[in-house]
Structure formats: structure tokens, C-alpha cells
Amino acid sequence: xxxxxxxxxxxxxxxxxxxxxxxxxxxxxxxxxxxxxxxxxxxxxxxxxxxxxxxxxxxxxxxxxxxxxxxxxxxxxxxxxxxxxxxxxxxxxxxxxxxxxxxxxxxxxxxxxxxxxxxxxxxxxxxxxxxxxxxxxx
Numbered sequence: 001x002x003x004x005x006x007x008x009x010x011x012x013x014x015x016x017x018x019x020x021x022x023x024x025x026x027x028x029x030x031x032x033x034x035x036x037x038x039x040x041x042x043x044x045x046x047x048x049x050x051x052x053x054x055x056x057x058x059x060x061x062x063x064x065x066x067x068x069x070x071x072x073x074x075x076x077x078x079x080x081x082x083x084x085x086x087x088x089x090x091x092x093x094x095x096x097x098x099x100x101x102x103x104x105x106x107x108x109x110x111x112x113x114x115x116x117x118x119x120x121x122x123x124x125x126x127x128x129x130x131x132x133x134x135x136x137x138x
Contacts, residue, residue: 006114008110013093015093059109059113064079064080066083068099068109070104078107080131083131087100088111
């Protein structure tokens with residue numbers, strides 16, 4: 001199987017970042033203005049954060065491994081046979097599959113990607129294991 005890449009879908013990612021980061025920063029600026037407009041500046045960082053995650057943190061499905069990021073945004077690869085379990089998780093509008101594996105922190109595989117059907121098909125074609133069982137049951 002050749003490597004397949006899937007990037008975050010922009011709208012749910014940007015909306016989630018705005019709801020968790022941007023809007024609170026804008027409210028901070030509205031109610032506690034300061035001379036440096038800190039809340040406004042921080043709120044405007046939502047767009048670069050979203051674009052950075054889209055281009056820096058794609059999901060990569062390979063014949064031998066899965067590559068995505070952990071909670072801290074660090075990309076990691078895990079072999080299919082080291083994956084022990086998966087758990088779905090939703091953060092406002094972005095759906096994830098937390099991938100628990102031997103030897104490290106769980107990976108956060110975004111399911112809200114630009115080609116959700118393609119991701120599901122690629123993972124149904126992966127070797128037998130928790131990820132494949134999740135997508136065959138979905």
C-alpha cells in the first residue's frame with residue numbers, strides 16, 4: 001500500500017480553535033482592554049494556528065505504520081502491530097480517534113479530515129487490529 005495523506009478539514013478545525021481560543025481572547029480585550037491590545041493580537045493567532053495544524057500535522061497511512069500527532073502536536077509513527085486499542089473523542093467540532101499503543105503516549109488521529117471517506121477506506125484496508133475493527137464497525 002502506498003502512503004496516503006489526509007489533512008485536517010479547515011472549517012471544523014478553525015471553528016474549534018476560535019471557540020476555545022479566539023473568542024475568549026477577543027472577550028478579554030473587550031472587557032479588560034490594555035494599551036497593547038493583547039487579547040486582539042492573541043485572538044488573531046487562531047488562523048495561523050489552524051493553517052499550521054493543517055499543513056504540519058497530516059495523518060499518514062502506510063502499509064507498515066500509522067503516523068499522526070500526540071496531544072502535544074508531535075508527529076509519531078506507530079507500527080500496526082503495536083496498537084492496543086482506540087477510543088473516539090470529540091473536541092467541539094473536531095472528531096479524533098485516540099490510538100493507544102505500546103511504548104508511548106496515545107496518538108490523536110483526526111477524523112475530521114479533508115477526505116473522510118478516503119481515510120475510512122484506507123484504514124479499513126489496514127492490517128487487522130483495533131483501528132481496522134473500529135472502521136469496519138462504523
